[in-house]
Amino acid sequence: MPALRIPTPLRAYTDGQSEVTVNGSNISDALTDLTAQYPALKPHLFNEGGELRPFVNLFVGENNIKDLQGVNTPINDGEKIMLIPSIAGGGDAA
Amino acid sequence: MLPELSRDEILRYSRHLLIPEVGLEGQRKLKNSSALIIGTGGLGSPVALYLAAAGIGRIGLVDYDTVDSSNLQRQVIHGTSTVGKLKVESARDKLLDLNPSIQVDVYNEPYTSENALRIARDYDIILDGTDNFPTRYLTNDVAVFLGKPNVYASIYRFDGQVSVFYAKEGPCYRCLFPEPPPPGLVPSCAEGGVLGVLPGTVGTIQATEALKVLLGIGEPLIGKLLLYNALDMSFDFVKLKKNPNCRVCGPNADIKELIDYEEFCGVPSHDHEEGSAGANWDITATELAERVGHNHLKLVDVREPHELQISALPNAVNIPLGQLAARLSELDSAEEMVLFCKSGSRSARGLELLASAGFKKVKNLKGGINAWAREVDKSLPIY
Numbered sequence: 520m521p522a523l524r525i526p527t528p529l530r531a532y533t534d535g536q537s538e539v540t541v542n543g544s545n546i547s548d549a550l551t552d553l554t555a556q557y558p559a560l561k562p563h564l565f566n567e568g569g570e571l572r573p574f575v576n577l578f579v580g581e582n583n584i585k586d587l588q589g590v591n592t593p594i595n596d597g598e599k600i601m602l603i604p605s606i607a608g609g610g611d612a613a
Numbered sequence: 614m615l616p617e618l619s620r621d622e623i624l625r626y627s628r629h630l631l632i633p634e635v636g637l638e639g640q641r642k643l644k645n646s647s648a649l650i651i652g653t654g655g656l657g658s659p660v661a662l663y664l665a666a667a668g669i670g671r672i673g674l675v676d677y678d679t680v681d682s683s684n685l686q687r688q689v690i691h692g693t694s695t696v697g698k699l700k701v702e703s704a705r706d707k708l709l710d711l712n713p714s715i716q717v718d719v720y721n722e723p724y725t726s727e728n729a730l731r732i733a734r735d736y737d738i739i740l741d742g743t744d745n746f747p748t749r750y751l752t753n754d755v756a757v758f759l760g761k762p763n764v765y766a767s768i769y770r771f772d773g774q775v776s777v778f779y780a781k782e783g784p785c786y787r788c789l790f791p792e793p794p795p796p797g798l799v800p801s802c803a804e805g806g807v808l809g810v811l812p813g814t815v816g817t818i819q820a821t822e823a824l825k826v827l828l829g830i831g832e833p834l835i836g837k838l839l840l841y842n843a844l845d846m847s848f849d850f851v852k853l854k855k856n857p858n859c860r861v862c863g864p865n866a867d868i869k870e871l872i873d874y875e876e877f878c879g880v881p882s883h884d885h886e887e888g889s890a891g892a893n894w895d896i897t898a899t900e901l902a903e904r905v906g907h908n909h910l911k912l913v914d915v916r917e918p919h920e921l922q923i924s925a926l927p928n929a930v931n932i933p934l935g936q937l938a939a940r941l942s943e944l945d946s947a948e949e950m951v952l953f954c955k956s957g958s959r960s961a962r963g964l965e966l967l968a969s970a971g972f973k974k975v976k977n978l979k980g981g982i983n984a985w986a987r988e989v990d991k992s993l994p995i996y
Contacts, residue, residue, distance in 0.1 A: 527772045527842075528805070531935050537845070559939070573792045578851045583789075586854050601849065603840065605790050606769040608807060609656045609744040 521594045523553055526604040532559040547590040576603040615641035622714055626668055634830045646827045647671035649736035651724055651752050653704040655812030656742030656766050658690035663820040665708040665715055673736055675720040676700040687809035724748055726871040729755045738823055740764045746793040747874035747882035753786035754871055757861045762826050766819040771808055773815035773841040776834045777822050780862035783836040788856035796879040804959055811843055888957025890964045890977035896951055897979050898988040911950040915963045924982050924993045934959045937966055946972045953978035
């Protein structure tokens with residue numbers, strides 16, 4: 520089954536898990552399974568209309584799904600899916 | 614014409630001169646180069662130190678803050694002896710001690726839409742070491758408009774990201790992140806913490822990329838994003854493509870000049886000292902001290918449980934901000950309550966959440982438990 524890497528800022532919603540094994544043959548199914556396992560993640564990934572939020576970047580292997588077939592991008596067993604978050608830190612804030 | 618190296622400089626840079634990819638000509642290129650570093654904090658510290666040591670001829674430093682002792686866990690350009698000094702001056706002194714043959718220009722001002730183009734115009738490369746989304750979008754847009762490479766790095770707890778955003782040759786920051794996350798979704802390092810060595814690792818990679826771009830050697834991270842995790846000790850690379858719909862660097866770009874980045878991101882870029890929910894919603898620590906003990910005043914601590922080991926207020930209930938929405942039923946909207954966190958930012962967001970759920974008798978402790986430690990109970994530590 521494909522493994523989905525969870526970035527640190529979102530691990531608060533996956534019981535601290537850094538990687539979640541998901542079921543599904545495409546990104547859409549994988550995300551449905553992910554948010555079924557961890558419902559608290561849902562508002563962070565999807566807007567009220569059920570669409571992926573624009574700042575959420577998903578990569579299959581080294582390619583952005585936006586450059587592939589979006590949420591219909593197929594995924595294979597053992598393939599690495601990465602959620603890449605916007606982070607702003609530079610360690611400057613007092 | 615590239616500048617000549619003096620006898621002293623030849624000795625100083627001899628380990629560079631021995632590398633064929635740098636050599637005498639490369640070192641003269643570096644001497645002829647200029648780099649603008651936005652922020653002299655966690656990332657800016659190693660970036661500035663290594664670029665100065667490498668002999669970049671002119672380095673610009675932008676920061677408006679003063680050195681605080683809580684910076685020193687990671688901001689290694691500063692020191693105990695410079696606590697309280699302006700960061701740009703503390704950093705300049707260190708850089709000129711390390712390498713007196715370079716020029717260091719300091720800009721002791723916030724980097725804003727009003728001054729950014731003027732400041733950045735005369736530099737060859739820009740390094741983004743800021744700590745907030747508005748300044749990151751501003752830094753990106755300035756680099757796109759001026760046609761300069763923007764060496765980007767960002768950190769959070771154990772994670773780092775590095776890329777070279779250079780719209781002439783590849784994607785820009787907005788191609789990857791067209792919009793910032795909604796305010797409050799991604800905590801800052803001041804709220805979420807950061808492993809002190811992380812900006813050291815990530816900042817030195819950032820400096821490496823800048824040197825490669827200036828020397829024209831190797832394969833800079835243009836069109837690639839490095840993702841580093843210190844806990845897993847993992848380095849992953851993903852490909853970034855130019856977004857044809859990018860609003861600043863795409864063929865149909867509609868953003869042609871700098872905008873109001875605080876409005877765009879919905880958060881202030883230059884107010885990280887004391888979180889406030891606005892005058893009508895704030896209560897100061899001193900005011901709260903007069904009210905504590907009142908029968909109907911409930912204290913809600915929205916920090917993470919491990920922070921309670923550092924400091925705590927008696928009789929406060931702990932509901933971490935991330936759980937607040939799911940635990941609203943534990944709170945009574947008829948009851949007066951005060952939300953607090955470390956410095957008032959998270960509790961201000963908690964207050965927004967409660968207000969939108971119809972709570973009217975809620976206040977935010979301005980400046981958080983740190984303000985309480987400063988104004989009321991001096992036995993509590995400040996963190």
